[in-house]
Amino acid sequence: MERQQVIDGLVDILKTIRTISPEKLTGITEDTDFVTDLNTPSTEMINIAAKAEQKFGVEFDDDDIDGLGSTVKDFVDLIIKAKERE
């Protein structure tokens, strides 16, 4: 799976998270930080992870989620790693 495909899928998920302003969702790159750039409440990160599991058909380990960073790159790496495990 291409990394850009994962980013596009993540943006689709972020559009359903209503605590994130839709206008912040243009120009998302791997460097985008959920917390500092998108003002995502920390409590929403697990929602994004759970929705990513469903969208990409993967299951994350709790240890991976616990150690997850706050950038889009961190999420893309996690998804691709989980995808490779499948």
Add this chain to the structure above:
Amino acid sequence: MPGSERKVAVVGMGGVFPCCSDLADFNDKLFSDKSLIREWGVALSHGKNIRSTVSGFITEAETGLKAVYSTLAEGYPETYIDTLGRIPDGNLATADLGSIWAMFGALDAIKMAGWNQSETQSEQTGVIVGSGGAGHVILRPAWHNFFELNRKSRVAGSHTVDRAMVYRDAANVSCLIKNKGVCESIGSACATGLGNIGYAYRLIKFGVQDRVIAGGVEGTSLETFIGFDAMQVLSRGFTPDESSRPFDVSRNGFVCSFGCGIVALEEYEQAKARGANILGVIDNYFNNSDGDGNMFFPSFAGQKRLWRGLMGNSTLRPDVVKVHGTSTPVGDSVELLSVVDVLGEDGYHISAPKSQFGHMLGAAGAVEFITALLMLKEQKVLPCLNSVTLNPELENFQRSDNWTGPQKPLAAYRNLIPQQGFAKDINNIVCLNYGFGGTNSAISVSNDRS
């Protein structure tokens, strides 16, 4: 000013009311003697598994809300969209339906009060709002997905706690208006709404706060409804508008309803100094317990003690008693007889607004306090709809050797109980509410006499 000399004014009100678009619509329908009770499709859809199917309710669409359901957890309303743009999405994400209603009511009450941002966000502004139920609509699907479907805890998302915790309504209002004073909830079953207002009154009276947003909420919940349905305490066998019939001899239960009532309270002198419109002045609030060890049965002695505590040495005499009046067989008769025992057989009228919209449980005391404020404003008594025939015979408990109350049947007090609303000079109203566990609460509110 010493706390004990402080007076408390009501300067704003708002809420979400069954079948009504807003407070003005609620006012118009109430004083047109209309019933706000309808057949509830949600209950009807369960066929023979449910006894009662009528309710005073309002749909999400009627309040401009739209639920967004989770794609992960079946049946879980992940958040709501406010199609009228009143509440920011970030606040909606942490709120169940009842908390959203509380936020609507708080915004309306603050607007009516005329509090500016500095006043609203002050350390001297508190939020005291409570709910009867427990966020069932959030908890049930979340728990179902975990326990029955064996899904991960994260499937229900990260907002089941803030959307279902006991003081969720107060917390959501506080996060919306950004007050810096007290934020708490009082829970006392069907006395919750009035209990929160009473506690808020005390906070101002005793100098802890200058302003408080206070009230009660009961968000729409079939889970709540079926709990009472199982107890066989809900009205059954009447058309919707005739289902709630306090004091009528054929009453057979209450109508389980949902809604929200919020008021803005303010220290009286401060409110007067800024030219606020005073909707009413709270004379006193009192609450107690039956002390007889009975969870459900109302207590004549407890209610008499309630009146004694409320009135103290006051010479104030109510023009209207806004009763709890649920339309349950024993509750109504004990309540009427305790009122008569304290106030006598004439000189006041009894208003039972549950006859128009049913029993809003945790919201009841707050919404009915608002009906009292509306009666003060309109100078009209709201009716006891459907109180067609009062029992001409003594109640069974009146025949007991231990009975110390009035010796006449309910029919002897027909003159107190109007079947239609009517105009009257009203200076003072006493509001009564009771709850499971033998808790009793009463508040006295008057016109601003200054």
